[in-house]
Amino acid sequence: MSNDKFREESLQYHKARNEFDTNGKIGTLITKPCDTEKELSMAYSPGVAYPCLEIEKDEEAAYEYTNKGNLVAVISDGTAVLGLGDIGHLAGKPVMEGKAVLFKTFANVDAVDIEINTKDTDEIIETVARIADSFGGVNLEDISAPRCFEIEARLKEICNVPVFHDDQHGTAVITTAGLINVLEMTGKKPEDLKVVVIGAGASGIACARMYKQLGVKNITMLDSKGVIHSGRTDLNKYKQEFAFDTPDRTLEDAMKGADMVLGLSGPDLIKPEWVKTMSKESPIIFACANPNPEIKPELAKEARPDIIIGTGRSDYPNQVNNVLGFPQIFRGALDVRATRITENMKMAASKALAALAKEPVPEHVKKAQGRETMEFGPDYIIPSPFDRRVLVYVASAVAQAAVEDGVARVKEFDLDAYKAKLQRLADHLDGKI
Known part of the structure; x- marks a missing residue:
């Protein structure tokens, strides 16, 4: 399918299909009947007063009498939208609606998207904190680093419901699962691994932290300027967490002897000849850049037939989704x-x-x-x-x-x-x- 045809079909997909449909991808589902005078009086006045009074006595009752226990807020400021970058809060709305579709499709969780018209960290935190009690959980989405770290950390302390920044933790959870299985297949131990992470944004740092939790000690991280090492003076506090004394300065340097490479950066950054220099037994690459990975699986396997590789794409095995x-x-x-x-x-x-x-x-x-x-x-x-x-x-x-x-x-x-x-x-x- 050509890109032009797919573009047009995607635009039409997001529009109303008939006069009774609505634009966009999500709407309101009424879960109780409201077809009689009695049902109307229970849905609103005067019957609605009874659950209100129960919640007044015990706020936990909101889980029993409202949709709170199955409702997630998908919240974004539109500063790091997919591969599009800072496109503005409203331009990110189709993505947030899409997130709500996935919540419902894969776990029957209701979700509502909320796009916040500010990039100010304190204003975002205050806004989310004030509305969080209406929901059973908060999914932060497409908020740029390093602001996203502080926003999530502070909201987790303030809010009484789960706050989860999926851009940080989603890839970490899934690639950690793959790493666990590779360790079992190869007999390697996490403390003996050399892991290279290309990309020091929200996802890269969260992945590296989770690998540490698994027991990995040797993690080399790279940003747009090269290897993050102890001699650099341009690192924020989040990158400093992964700065150590190493002679490696480039990705080529770092990949020598590496047991695992995680790509969270851009297309075609990994050269096949560098793959040949990785560890002698069953190295692993997660090349997660979309739509084009850091290295195509066929090129990686041609360089190293024993490579275990996953990408963010559905047309290759081991999709990191x-x-x-x-x-x-x-x-x-x-x-x-x-x-x-x-x-x-x-x-x-x-x-x-x-x-x-x-x-x-x-x-x-x-x-x-x-x-x-x-x-x-x-x-x-x-x-x-x-x-x-x-x-x-x-x-x-x-x-x-x-x-x-x-x-x-x-x-x-x-x-x-x-x-x-x-x-x-x-x-x-x-x-x-």
Whole structure:
């Protein structure tokens, strides 16, 4: 399909299809009938006063009588939209609506997009803090670094609901799952790895932090000026966290002997001859730049037949797709009424994804991916986004971790019963029930 044709089809997709449709991708779903005089009086006045009074007595009752427990705010200032950059808060709205579509499609979570017309860090924090109680969780989206770090950190301290910046943590959760499986396949230990991260933005720093949590000690990070090392004087406090004494100055230098390279930068940055210099046994590359990765898988495999490679694209194996993470993470957090998303909850999501990749793949998932075989191995270390079991595995693991970390509001939690409930939801989303 030509780019011009796809552009026109995409524009038409976002417009109303008939006189009863609306423009955009999301709307309001009414969940209770309002067809009689009695139903009208319960939906609004005077019957609505009763749940209001219950919530006045106990704010936790909002989870029982409103949509709070299944509602996420997708909030952006439009400063780092996909591959488009700072295009303004309103121009980012189609992306935020799209995020809401993914929440509903993959985890039955309702979401509303909120575009904030300011780039001021304090104003964004104040705005989100004042509206957060209306929601069960807040998904920060497409806010530029380094502001995004402070915004998320401060909101997590202020708000009584989970605040999650998916641009930071989504890729971290999914690539950590892939790394866990590569370590199992190769017998390597995290403390012995040399990991190279190309890109020191929100996602790169979050990924590196999560690899540290896994046990990785040797991480070389690069920004647009080259290797981040202890001799540089132009580093913000977030980059300084990864500055150390090293002779490496370029990506070519850093890739020598590297066990893993994570690309979060731009197309065709990795040369095949550099891939040849990576570690002697089963090196791994996650080339996540979209639509064109840092190196195409066919070129990497020609240079090193033993390479394990994933990209952000759906037409290659091992797709690093954030839809494997944020809908299910919020599903688990919402269902136990979590006050925050902890590091353990994120790691639980990674381990759940890693575990699912070892299970036999259903035929309908193979068909959706256009592949005849999908078995745990170099070309299948991350589950498919089309596998509904992701919802069961990840949401249950996140919910259990929230309970264990003491951030869940629910007083009783039965893991087996919750998994069964998630399976019913997965079947419902698949149209089986």
